[in-house]
Amino acid sequence: MATFIGNIEAKLDAKGRVFVPAAYRKLLVCREKEQLVVRKDPDMNCLILYPENVWNKKVETLQANLDEWNFEDQMLLSQFVSDAEWLDMDSQGRILLNKKMLQLIQAENEVLFVGMLDRIAIWSSENYANAKYSSGDFAKRLSEKMRKTPSDE
Numbered sequence: 001m002a003t004f005i006g007n008i009e010a011k012l013d014a015k016g017r018v019f020v021p022a023a024y025r026k027l028l029v030c031r032e033k034e035q036l037v038v039r040k041d042p043d044m045n046c047l048i049l050y051p052e053n054v055w056n057k058k059v060e061t062l063q064a065n066l067d068e069w070n071f072e073d074q075m076l077l078s079q080f081v082s083d084a085e086w087l088d089m090d091s092q093g094r095i096l097l098n099k100k101m102l103q104l105i106q107a108e109n110e111v112l113f114v115g116m117l118d119r120i121a122i123w124s125s126e127n128y129a130n131a132k133y134s135s136g137d138f139a140k141r142l143s144e145k146m147r148k149t150p151s152d153e
Contacts, residue, residue, distance in 0.1 A: 111124065
């Protein structure tokens with residue numbers, strides 16, 4: 001499994017094309033021309049870029065937890081997949097982010113690629129700075145999540 005870590009700024013061209021950072025591109029290219037899927041994150045003010053195999057697993061998990069005869073479940077599935085788009089990386093390592101998606105995250109001239117282990121978040125730098133925890137909050141929350149519970153022993 002690819003492990004995307006770190007964060008890297010990248011400039012957008014006038015058409016909305018952006019070079020996928022080389023460190024991420026190397027991990028994606030290992031997958032034999034695998035397509036990418038992008039969608040707006042439902043909670044965070046960013047786009048999520050999924051390698052095709054990760055996207056397929058997410059959709060399979062969602063679909064397995066839904067009732068195909070339940071209207072609300074089907075609308076949830078429909079909205080999740082209809083808000084997504086297939087992307088191809090060109091021979092130069094660029095992807096084209098459409099204007100609508102860039103407007104959703106308030107990105108104009110540059111974006112910030114943020115590794116999220118199996119996927120990549122694409123933020124405007126300002127939105128990412130505003131969303132991040134302060135160092136004290138980050139340390140506290142991380143400690144809470146990393147602390148062993150009695151059932152772990």
